[in-house]
Amino acid sequence: MSVVLVGCGNMGFAMLRGWIGTGTLPPGNVHVVEPLDTLRLRAEDQGVNVHSTAASLPAALAPAIVIVAVKPQVIGDVLADYGRYAQPGRDTIFVSVAAGVRIDRLEHALAPGAPVVRVMPNTPAAVGHGAMVMCANPSVTDRQLAAVRQLMAASGEVTEIADEALMDAVTAVSGSGPAYVFHLIEALSEAGRAVGLPDEIAGRLAMQTVFGAAAYARESADDPGTLREQVTSPNGTTAAAxxxxxxxxGLAALIGEAVTAARDRAVELGR
Structure with a gap:
């Protein structure tokens, strides 16, 4: 199937790398539309077709999926350039990864009844470990949804929800979540340096500890709370920390505040 990717910033490029790296899409089947030269060049390095504007897409192109990975603030203007793929008789699915932008707003920018899927991915999609959450409107057929699911699965684990109102919470947990974990790695690295570890060793230990703990938790039959208790000896070093x-x-309260703030911002962006 042919895919048009509109916008190749961090999220768009993460998904693109996942598709090409896993062989899910042949590079020749992908058309990337990106106005910025630097972002367009890195997409071109993946072997895909690149364009600076929608006007330069082949006239005969009939994409199975148009994926829009642009900022929420500009998505309405951007979608106007792709309305031709939403006309009656077309079989194109529109997929949006814009945080906070509701399906009805996407439909309004395209055409009534256009098949639309909202997806919230995250940047680990670039290495095949993304968390991809999808929500479709009633116009999307089972066959179309399966095509989107297959494409997203190339970049990580796919979850589907029926209630679109939950997408703002998804954005706050998994969409923004990698930044929280990156900050944890930063903080743990800095704390290691503060107690005397060399810079390189502190950074490596922090990175591997977070990676290993996540992998262990994923493979374990026990929940994270039980795993935490197993590591914590009474009156030991972990207990002190x-x-x-x-x-x-502490940490739980701060994470709760952070997720709520991100959810609230996603709601604001969707207005």
Missing amino acids: LDVLMRPG
């Missing part, structure tokens, strides 16, 4: 992290206003 957790006394700080788990005190009132």
